[in-house]
Amino acid sequence: MPRQVDHEQRRRQIAEAVWRIASRSGLEDVTMRRVATEAGVSMRLVQYYFGTRDDLLLKSLEILNKMAEGRAQEKIRATIGEPTPRNILRGIMTEMLPYDDDRRTMYLVHIAYFVKALTDDSLGAALRNVEPLLEEFMASLIRQAQEAGEVPASVDPMREATLMMCSVDGMQTAMLLGQRTEKQTHELIDYQLDRIFSTRA
Numbered sequence: 001m002p003r004q005v006d007h008e009q010r011r012r013q014i015a016e017a018v019w020r021i022a023s024r025s026g027l028e029d030v031t032m033r034r035v036a037t038e039a040g041v042s043m044r045l046v047q048y049y050f051g052t053r054d055d056l057l058l059k060s061l062e063i064l065n066k067m068a069e070g071r072a073q074e075k076i077r078a079t080i081g082e083p084t085p086r087n088i089l090r091g092i093m094t095e096m097l098p099y100d101d102d103r104r105t106m107y108l109v110h111i112a113y114f115v116k117a118l119t120d121d122s123l124g125a126a127l128r129n130v131e132p133l134l135e136e137f138m139a140s141l142i143r144q145a146q147e148a149g150e151v152p153a154s155v156d157p158m159r160e161a162t163l164m165m166c167s168v169d170g171m172q173t174a175m176l177l178g179q180r181t182e183k184q185t186h187e188l189i190d191y192q193l194d195r196i197f198s199t200r201a
Contacts, residue, residue, distance in 0.1 A: 007049075010041075010045070010049060011049050011050075011059075011063065012063060012067075013039050013040075013041070014035060014039045014041065014045075014046055014049060014050065014056075014060075015059070015060040015063040015064065016039070017035045017036075017038035017039035018030055018035055018056065018057070018060040019060065019064060019105060019106075019109045020038060020105075021034060021035065021038055022108070022109045022112040022113070023105045023108035023109050023112065026112045026115065026116070027057065027112045027113065027115070027116040028116070030053070030056070030057065031053065032046050032047065032053055032056065035056065054122060054123070057113075057116075057123065058123070058126055061109075061113055064106065064109060068106055072091075072092065072095040072096070084145075085141040085142065085144050085145040085148075085150070086145065086150070086193055086197050088141055089138060089141055089142075089164070089193060090189060090190070090193060092134070092138060093164060093167075093168050093189050094185075094186065094189060096168050096172070097168065097171055097172055097175055097182075097185055098172060098175050098176055099175075099182055104176070107172050107176065108176075113127065114127075132162075134165070135158065135161040135162055135165055136158075136161070138160075138161035138164060138165075139157040139158040139160070139161040140157070142155065142157035142160055142161065142196065143157045145197060150197050151196055151197055151198070152198060155196060160196055163192075164192065167188070167189075167192060171185045171188065171189075
């Protein structure tokens with residue numbers, strides 16, 4: 001068991017090196033040798049854990065997403081207060097925004113992957129084929145609120161969940177460029193939720 005924990009820590013160490021390079025200068029600069037140097041390990045060790053460069057890129061993204069999901073769940077539980085559908089949705093949306101250095105780095109890494117996916121068919125296919133699990137979860141919260149009479153029956157849960165994700169995408173970019181403040185994005189999120197959580201038919 002201890003050896004398995006060490007393996008996971010080593011994969012995380014190498015993946016973090018990928019993220020740092022990607023957030024600074026994009027995925028084009030992510031080579032096996034540079035990642036090894038950044039992580040402070042041998043290139044042979046990078047190859048042992050991740051195989052090819054393509055595998056390194058994909059698996060590092062998987063580790064990043066898994067870590068972000070776990071951290072988001074912890075922060076949402078700690079900050080939303082009563083776990084109502086609306087509070088959970090608000091927590092999900094605000095957690096995805098680049099309010100601090102860690103989340104800013106995460107977003108920059110995702111941008112690097114997005115840019116690379118536009119010209120890399122295998123990476124593009126991998127990103128396109130990711131199941132919309134978060135959107136489905138958000139839609140389930142809206143359905144739950146509908147059953148409780150907090151959201152009109154006329155609201156389409158999946159479309160609203162998709163729109164919320166698209167809204168977050170736009171707010172991420174606006175915050176990164178300094179076009180929107182944290183307060184302004186909170187107000188926009190609340191406005192969107194007010195529209196959905198309305199008792200008007």
